[in-house]
Amino acid sequence: MLKFEESARIIAAESQYVSGGVNSNFRLGMSPGPLVFTHGEGAYLHDVDGNKLIDYYCGMGAMVLGHTPPGVQAAVKSQVDKGILFAGQAPIEYEAARIICERIPSAERLRFGSSGSEVAQAAMRVSRAATGRQTIVKFEGHYHGWFDNVLWSTAPALADAGPADAPVLVAGSKGQARADGDGLDVLQWNDLAAVEARLARGDVAAIMMEAAMCNQGAIAPMPGYLEGVQAACRKHGTILIFDEVITGFRLGASGAQGRFNVTPDLSIFAKAIANGFPVAAIVGRADLMDMFSTGGVLHGGTFNSQPVAMAAMVATQQGLTPEHYERTSVYGVRLRDGIRDILAQAGIKAQVTGFELMFHVAFGLDAPARNYRDLTKADKAGYSRFSQALLQHGVRVLERGAWFVSSEHNDAVVDKTLEAVRAAAKDVAPSLAT
Ligand SMILES: Cc1ncc(COP(=O)(O)O)c(C=O)c1O
Structure with a gap:
């Protein structure tokens, strides 16, 4: 089990100075709590508990060339x-x-x-x-x-x-x-x-x-x-x-x-x-x-x-050269399609939709969403448990289902991620309605 206790301690202590310990509400409500990072490195973030996490937040989509280009x-x-x-x-x-x-x-x-x-x-x-x-x-x-x-x-x-x-x-x-x-x-x-x-x-x-x-x-x-x-x-x-x-x-x-x-x-x-x-x-x-x-x-x-x-x-x-888009898209598609296959094999009903360098995973939908109202039918609590399980396996993803891919998410990183997806799917599948 990865521990995030030092992050929790710092957030609690610094809430004395910074409201909620965070400087954007979008960093507030995540499980097991907001994390504190020491540094980034390519596709990875290192936190104050010594965890090295594969990062698919990518700065909420900003880090298209990874953390240290x-x-x-x-x-x-x-x-x-x-x-x-x-x-x-x-x-x-x-x-x-x-x-x-x-x-x-x-x-x-x-x-x-x-x-x-x-x-x-x-x-x-x-x-x-x-x-x-x-x-x-x-x-x-x-x-x-x-x-x-x-x-x-x-x-x-x-x-x-x-x-x-x-x-x-x-x-x-x-x-x-x-x-x-x-x-x-x-x-x-x-x-x-x-x-x-x-x-x-x-x-x-x-x-x-x-x-x-x-x-x-x-x-x-x-x-x-x-x-x-x-x-x-x-x-x-x-x-x-x-x-x-x-x-x-x-x-x-x-x-x-x-x-x-x-x-x-x-x-x-x-x-x-x-x-x-x-x-x-x-x-x-x-x-x-x-x-x-x-x-x-x-x-x-x-x-x-x-x-x-x-x-x-x-x-x-x-x-952001044509070569960047070509190469990174291959990683992104491998990851996106790999997740779709693993979830299906685990018996988890999910829609994996979107693009090469940004896609979305929604649990519990029978068909791809066409608009916001379709998305509200997704099993958000189930996906949130999956994202927490992924974190335990060293992969940091947004609880709302978005995945952002950078040029640093190469084949080796995708392999590791898919391994974690397999393990997390196994962890949560029994608790999901099919
Ligand atoms: C589609 C879209 N528009 C506008 C914004 C606002 O951008 P910023 O957070 O840089 O103010 C965001 C932020 O997430 C966004 O996703």
Whole structure:
């Protein structure tokens, strides 16, 4: 049995200074408790109890090149020697911008920020300014950051969420005012008719969506869905925003928009863009992006395009070669399909869905989920027991079912992981209803 007692001791002691011992609520509720790490190494994390864990959190999706990529480390060290923050421009940020504009189909121009939550705000603001309309449509189960005006219906209890064909907004946190949701409307995702009907009312500034739903589940858009939404947006003068904070640089070098060949008006990126450094980007049509410089739309941020983070970004992007995607996808697919086979052999009913470098495991579903409401039928408690069993076998996965793969999850790491999956499946299978 692996022990996590030193982590527990530190979290309890440091809760005196840091609320709950953690600096994000998303690090709070995990079993056996939040862990404290001493260092990372490729695909591994080392914790204060001396455990060496294969890590599939990958910094919540950010560490696409693993925990210690030499190119990124060297670029950061070299930039630190040149200075940290200029409150002015540096050549490195233009190099970074050129790379993104060349890679991302929708990126005619961009602005950098520091987190996905922030650039989601910028996207909503510029959409409202450009259209003169107030309403932003989002989708149940999609997450666009933790701010008051958009943290709605991210993981609502169905009892509160209204009927599937007319969902109602549900706040994601105590402390949000009802009025914070006034500029928002919510729909079921992957339902084109619902979008067409809503946009026909002519008052929607923007539709914002994860183009593949990955914050909950790992669900591809139905064939024709993205194209249909884009056509409806064009018809009704609505701006289409893709939130690629997870899918960017994971579903391929050009994100979900390149993979599914649908180019939105605006998109936002963060996480894997700079392999763990706080970089985000809003990119899009030149006429919309120029509203920040000449159209009276404010976008600010002391840390925007911070040169050290920009150096990390450029080095990360240089690592994201076609060869990286080819090689890492082979590992990811071997892992994903291996998990599916092992769970089936163990008699555990599960859906393993998603992509090469990001997939999702849901217990208890008869068919792959198409939207948030399908996902709510999964056996979350059963999967949580499985994730705890995996941790006991040295593999750290998110309890919500997501797996993030990096270039460091090579064949040897996948072999070890599948061994652990086999052992964990054996541990929990007797307790799962089939
Ligand atoms: C799809 C999506 N959008 C936006 C965000 C917010 O990004 P950040 O945590 O960098 O503010 C997240 C974070 O998990 C995300 O998954």
